[in-house]
Amino acid sequence: MPKRLAVLGQPISHSRSPAMQTAALAALGLADEWSYEAIEVAPEDFDERVRALPGEGFVGANVTVPHKLAALAIANAASEAARAIGAANTLTFGDARIAAENTDATGLLDALPESPAGTRALVLGAGGSARAVVWALVDAGADVSIWNRTPEKADGLARELGASAAETVDAADFDLLVNATTVGMGASTQASTDLKSLPIDADALRERHQLVDLAYGAVDTELVRAARARRARVVDGLEVLVRQGAASLRIWTGLDPPIEVMRRAVRSDTWQTKTDPDT
Ligand code: NDP
Numbered sequence: 669m670p671k672r673l674a675v676l677g678q679p680i681s682h683s684r685s686p687a688m689q690t691a692a693l694a695a696l697g698l699a700d701e702w703s704y705e706a707i708e709v710a711p712e713d714f715d716e717r718v719r720a721l722p723g724e725g726f727v728g729a730n731v732t733v734p735h736k737l738a739a740l741a742i743a744n745a746a747s748e749a750a751r752a753i754g755a756a757n758t759l760t761f762g763d764a765r766i767a768a769e770n771t772d773a774t775g776l777l778d779a780l781p782e783s784p785a786g787t788r789a790l791v792l793g794a795g796g797s798a799r800a801v802v803w804a805l806v807d808a809g810a811d812v813s814i815w816n817r818t819p820e821k822a823d824g825l826a827r828e829l830g831a832s833a834a835e836t837v838d839a840a841d842f843d844l845l846v847n848a849t850t851v852g853m854g855a856s857t858q859a860s861t862d863l864k865s866l867p868i869d870a871d872a873l874r875e876r877h878q879l880v881d882l883a884y885g886a887v888d889t890e891l892v893r894a895a896r897a898r899r900a901r902v903v904d905g906l907e908v909l910v911r912q913g914a915a916s917l918r919i920w921t922g923l924d925p926p927i928e929v930m931r932r933a934v935r936s937d938t939w940q941t942k943t944d945p946d947t
Pocket of ligand 1: 797817852853865905
């Protein structure tokens with residue numbers, strides 16, 4: 669029986685996940701048995717569509733905007749991370765069972781070159797992905813501050829997840845900087861002025877800084893370019909995408925994901941300027 673996988677979202681047509689996961693399945697020698705596709709699902713159809721998937725041969729699914737909360741709600745088993753974050757991006761189907769995990773959190777940690785334990789971390793944003801990032805960093809032992817354009821949301825998230833909220837930011841006070849806002853998302857030209865929307869002064873970036881930008885596009889984001897120009901260490905959004913996808917693939921197959929193959933697939937030339945920044 670073929671084993672089907674999918675990414676569910678709306679919109680979904682420009683997702684990088686099918687190319688990335690299909691390349692990974694081939695490299696693992698599973699291409700004949702396993703497949704991975706993109707399925708567009710409207711919010712009002714999500715529950716019914718997910719419940720139909722196991723009967724159609726699906727063994728698991730990634731879930732992206734706008735369904736991550738619904739994915740946790742429909743599951744009858746959830747990891748501690750998914751419960752604490754309040755959202756899931758990975759579903760696994762068993763006998764009358766839907767299990768939920770959030771690999772955005774582990775994906776971030778896996779993308780970092782070293783453990784964030786003991787670092788002073790600044791997270792920009794207080795939306796869905798910021799929740800996963802803050803939870804992961806706090807759980808890993810970082811001292812986390814949150815800045816958000818709407819400060820009340822940063823306050824609420826900080827209280828809930830054991831971080832602190834920051835209304836003003838001096839990059840010099842931090843070792844690790846994570847952009848989890850939509851600023852920079854879908855970057856398609858080098859001429860952006862995205863940094864004006866964020867409280868980070870590019871000139872304050874130093875070699876000792878580790879920068880992570882969850883946003884990505886067809887070209888590097890302005891934040892990534894500024895950090896690279898100042899020789900800061902950089903993890904870009906495509907690397908985080910690869911790592912969350914790899915963590916999902918490990919859950920479904922039980923095999924070590926071929927990270928390099930997945931990296932090549934998400935960065936391939938066939939990716940034009942159209943992006944789905946989240947999957
Ligand atoms: P949400 O819509 O949940 O949150 C958006 C966040 O961005 C909010 O904090 C919002 O602030 C902030 N924001 C929006 N516009 C601006 C602006 N002009 N200036 C400053 N802040 C702004 O989005 P997600 O958390 O789902 O996604 C955030 C980013 O992370 C996206 O770019 C997404 O593509 C990327 N992502 C990447 C992943 C990867 O694997 N690389 C995985 C998941 C997400 P406010 O509260 O004030 O509105």
